[in-house]
Amino acid sequence: MTSADSSTSAGPRLLGPAEVRSLAASLGLRPTKQRGQNFVIDPNTVRRIVRAADLAPAGETVLEVGPGLGSLTLALLAEGHRVTAVEIDPLLAGALPGTVAEYAPGQAAALTVVLADAMAVSADQLGTPDACVANLPYNVAVPVLLHLLEIAPTMRHGLVMVQSEVADRLAAPPGSRTYGVPSAKAAWYADVRRAGPIGRNVFWPAPNVDSGLVAFSRRPAPETPATRAEVFAVIEAAFSQRRKTVRSALARWMPDRARLDAVLVAAGIDPTLRGEMLGIEEFARIAGASHQALSPPPADAT
Template sequence: MSLLGAAEIRELAEALDLKPSKSLGQNFVHDGNVCRKIVRTAGLTPTDIALEIGPGLGSLTLAMLEEAQAVVAVEIDSRLANQLPITAAKHSERADILTVINQDALTLKSLPIDPTVLIANLPYNVSVPVFLHLLEILPSLRSGVVMVQAEVADRLAAKPNSKEYGIPSVKAAWWADVTGAGSVSRSIFWPQPNVDSKLVGFKRRETPGDEELRKKVFAIIDLAFAQRRKMLRSALSSMYGGSAAAEAVLSAAGIDPTLRGEALDIHGFCAIASQQVES
């Protein structure tokens, strides 16, 4: 199977009269070696159903077709969605295992088959919402690797008491263990972005609780980091009717009220939310 190079990427774009859209985060990967490296990093096997978000012109898709049992690609741009099966058929004898869905990933509620691995160059302008949405609605996803803006990757993989740790870090940890998986050069993209990119890997684990608890936990996380220099007793005061009440809830949960949100892992936030149910 031949993967797409820089020249063919440009030819395809010209044939489609496609000018890469900043609003859709369209930066197309044209380095086949990098695409295969991403697939290897994700540990894709012949029994896996691979999910790709924002396949664009198909560089990463073709690398996934080499390894997976099936590939589902979700593409918001109808021109790209219509072209992708054609490109796959031209380059791969396994094009029949590809399903293309022309839809905004943020509006997905389900898929025709249950994917097991997520591999994607996520649109950078919506990478965190898309990543969290997929973890929420697709429990069959057990692992994956996504390419995102470098600072977003650092936030997703951050641990408590680091400057990068924040809302994305804690919310992603509800579903999965997230780690950094390496950097990629700006030169592999067309057009070349003005930001650096990194890979983030994840492995799903059992969630700390049910959907009712998750919603409470996420509301507390949002408040805790809205003004991240505030102590938790102040940051959560609006939820509990004042700082004194918030301090009582935090103490009952075994959390020091003078800590800031950045000091707690997902289990700490769950302890607070669970106390809210009891109070």
């Protein structure tokens, strides 16, 4: 048996530093900061990420954004999961199936590649993923995650790698220094927590920032007559002037002070609190009270 036969029979192989650089060289690829391309070159790191994602042993359909050269993709396939990989770079999207065919030939049929911008990808393109496991592009991590949570309701849980400071903001509870718009909006969809740090030396090229893992578990949105967009408008207004009271910060959102006061009373919100002290349930109550105050009264029954 040749060494090639041996490696194939042993199952999927993962990418190390030499393989990542070789694949990049074969594609004439130079990682760009514009697309946040920092490729993981440490097999132990992708194994750790897959373990921390707590995926079902029987296998799940996993959404991966920005698969790059395939390091995490191969680790997911190696554990028996199906992968839908969303890649914006045509060169990388075109090369990924060939990489999987070479390093994990037995799992090639479990890969679906979607050439799309994750900020604009549609629900039809994603199908019905069970989970999301991804090294998100750092420059757009928050809007990408919120977009995916919005359009993929079957995505019950996930684990994403983001810039460490962004991980802090996404997982921050009300009242903390890092709590803000990303924290509150993410809480509309899911319970979010920090799941550990990632060192810089596992990437090529090494980024200039630290990285962190964020885990999320979807839960029902707060009950409110308001729409998600209405709730998010309240969140954005509340944090637009972070140091002001919620009554002052929401004045631009609802200039009529008498009506605003009535809405806060109806929502049970202390107007002297700052927005950073309110959780998603409180923001939903404010939006709901506003929605009801602005809705026309029901027609009298005849």
